[in-house]
Amino acid sequence: MEPTQRRMGRPKKFQGKDTQPTILAVDRALDVLDALAHANGMTLSQLATRLDQSPATMHRVLATLHAREIVEIDQQTQAWHIGSAAFRMGSAFLRRSSIVERSRPVMRELMEATGETSNLGIERNGEVMFISQVETNESIRAFFPPGTLSPMHASGIGKALLSCYSDHRTSQYFRGAELTGFTDKTITQPLALKDELIGIREKGWAFDDEEKAEGMRCIAAPIKDIYGEAIAGISISGPTQRIPESAVGRIGTLVADAAARVSRGLGSS
Incomplete structure (x- = not known):
């Protein structure tokens, strides 16, 4: 009789159980990191209020993380921030794939060819997560720190990726998606978005026309792996005065070509 195989990474005493054990102190520490990651610095009292914990509890968590350089404090403002060790740990996520390394030279060339900031993003839990950026030298520019x-x-990247979804995955997306409006140009109607995705598939690139932020435009294309599946998107973004509608088609071709070059580097045909 073959021995029962337990799930990888799970101790024997949890074999056969569906519930996952948790450690309260670790949960609290991760809550603190998540709060700091979404804010431009938070004081002890702000963290305690945000997480509904006592200042004493928050101070113990912060002191522990600070000792490992996972968080740091601005002595002048007394605001806590994500530390250098957290950045090093987070960078390990990017090392799981060669996509960032292979994309950087192409992103730089794309930035130089268009004069606008180039971005790299992936789908993460139903959203686009930006993982790399090559900024333009222009004083007014789009800025998406890694993790945004x-x-x-x-x-733009989101729509480019959506255009590559299978019919089944597209149906799943529309069943659970909240098409929130951010500007008067945001596509909030499912049928309109579906028509948009058809057009993106035909052109090979997507256009975000002030749909997230007024005055900003983005043009993106999907990056595909060796299996032909879209695993990321590359884009350029900048203000409308530097990306007029008359230039969108030309830039779209440049972005699609950049995406194709990265795709070939990843083994896509």
Whole structure:
């Protein structure tokens, strides 16, 4: 009789149980990191209020994380921030794939060819997560720090990725998606978004026309792996005065070509 195989990474005493054990202190520490990651610095009292914990509890968590350089404090403002060790740990996520490494030279060339900021993003839990950026030298520019999240329906990269979904996955997306309006140009109607995705498939690139932020435009295309599946998107973004509608088609071709070059580097045909 063959021995029962337990799930990888789970100790024997949890074999056969569906419930996952948790550690309260670790949960609290991760809550703190999540709060700091979404804010431009938070004081002890702000964290305690946000997480509904006592200042004493928050101070113990912060002191522990600070000792490992996972968080740091600005002595002047007394605001806590994500620390260098957290960045090093988060960078391990990017090392799981060669996509960032392979994309950087192409992103730089795309930035130089268009004069606008180039971005790299992936789908993460139903949103676009930006994982790399090559900034333009222009004083007014788009800025998406690594880890920034954006809704799929109001993002150039998001729409580029949605256009590559299978029929089944597309149906799943529309069943659960909240097509929130951010500007008067955001596509909030499912039928309109479906028509948009058909057009993106035909052109090979997507256009975000001030759909997330007024005055900003984005043009994106999907990056595909060796199996032909879209695993990321590359884009350029900038202000409307530097990306007039007359230039959208030309830039779209450049972005689609950049995506194709990265795709070939990943083994896509």
